[in-house]
Amino acid sequence: MDIMKRVPIPTPFGVGRVNCYLFPENELTVLDPGPATEEAYEELEQSLARIGRGIDEIDRVLITHPHMDHFGVVGRIVEESSARIFAHTDAVKRLSDPIGYFKKEQAYFRPFLLSMGMPADTVDTVLELPEPYTTYQDPVAVTDELADGDVIDVGINLECVSTPGHAPGSHCFLAASEDAMFTGDHVLSDITPNPLLTLVPGSDDERTRSLPTYLESLRKVLELEEVAVKETVGQGGHGEPIQNLHDRVQETIAHHQDRKERIADLVAEHEPTTAYRIMKEMFPSLPATEMFPGMSEVIGHLDLLEDENRVVIDETDRMNLYETSEQY
Numbered sequence: 135m136d137i138m139k140r141v142p143i144p145t146p147f148g149v150g151r152v153n154c155y156l157f158p159e160n161e162l163t164v165l166d167p168g169p170a171t172e173e174a175y176e177e178l179e180q181s182l183a184r185i186g187r188g189i190d191e192i193d194r195v196l197i198t199h200p201h202m203d204h205f206g207v208v209g210r211i212v213e214e215s216s217a218r219i220f221a222h223t224d225a226v227k228r229l230s231d232p233i234g235y236f237k238k239e240q241a242y243f244r245p246f247l248l249s250m251g252m253p254a255d256t257v258d259t260v261l262e263l264p265e266p267y268t269t270y271q272d273p274v275a276v277t278d279e280l281a282d283g284d285v286i287d288v289g290i291n292l293e294c295v296s297t298p299g300h301a302p303g304s305h306c307f308l309a310a311s312e313d314a315m316f317t318g319d320h321v322l323s324d325i326t327p328n329p330l331l332t333l334v335p336g337s338d339d340e341r342t343r344s345l346p347t348y349l350e351s352l353r354k355v356l357e358l359e360e361v362a363v364k365e366t367v368g369q370g371g372h373g374e375p376i377q378n379l380h381d382r383v384q385e386t387i388a389h390h391q392d393r394k395e396r397i398a399d400l401v402a403e404h405e406p407t408t409a410y411r412i413m414k415e416m417f418p419s420l421p422a423t424e425m426f427p428g429m430s431e432v433i434g435h436l437d438l439l440e441d442e443n444r445v446v447i448d449e450t451d452r453m454n455l456y457e458t459s460e461q462y
């Protein structure tokens with residue numbers, strides 16, 4: 135695909151480089167330019183220089199989802215160019231005030247994690263750990279809000295496919311003419327994206343049911359005509375291209391299916407039990423830095439089991455205890 139260039143941008147995060155995509159043809163468009171670090175900025179600058187362009191010439195920035203490894207540097211791009219910024223409607227508020235959003239999440243998740251059985255000192259560590267990382271992003275004012283089905287012409291047509299789950303306001307861009315889909319972190323070649331728990335957009339006191347939403351969004355991709363014919367290549371936010379997007383989506387769904395059954399077994403074995411206890415059973419040596427994703431994963435599967443009436447929650451003394459439903 136000559137119309138597009140993939141540029142792996144360095145990040146200070148464990149995930150490694152983030153894929154930025156350049157579309158130089160119809161106005162200069164960049165998709166997910168990376169975090170707010172000097173290294174990321176320089177890499178972007180050099181990559182543009184190789185095609186004879188500069189950061190001040192960027193006309194449009196597309197953001198797949200409001201995670202700082204993807205959008206952090208956008209604020210600086212805006213200072214130096216007259217770029218318009220495109221993101222999904224559900225990502226707009228978070229992008230405009232990422233630090234405020236982080237504080238709101240800390241406030242909500244403190245009592246929440248306690249209610250899921252996590253010890254108080256662990257909760258403090260888990261919620262304070264990400265704080266130093268919040269500097270890798272600057273606030274972004276979205277100029278063009280995107281919704282499912284919107285089309286952007288970047289020399290090829292990119293159709294916005296709304297895929298919440300990994301983050302609210304996450305979407306993919308389908309390039310049907312190229313048999314390609316830019317998947318952000320919705321589908322990745324060699325890691326399973328985490329269905330991170332977060333606040334429902336616009337709310338201070340309601341969390342997302344991220345995994346059920348994420349699986350729905352995976353099935354949505356699977357059912358797209360272009361993907362169903364099995365020839366579509368996925369261009370993800372990290373790693374190499376996904377040669378067969380259809381198979382990779384199916385694999386990802388199967389992975390979660392297996393894990394859900396494992397967690398159902400763990401509930402049966404330890405009931406009544408907490409999400410934290412199950413997480414410790416599943417991932418005994420998880421470092422504190424991975425505990426929020428770990429809890430998101432376990433609670434996501436408990437949400438699925440609850441939706442299927444396979445587990446029930448007993449809420450006693452502000453503690454959520456999970457048990458196998460009597461019907462099972």
Ligand SMILES: [Zn+2]
Nearest residue numbers: 199201300319
């Ligand atoms: Zn992400």
Ligand SMILES: [Zn+2]
Nearest residue numbers: 201203319371
């Ligand atoms: Zn990412």
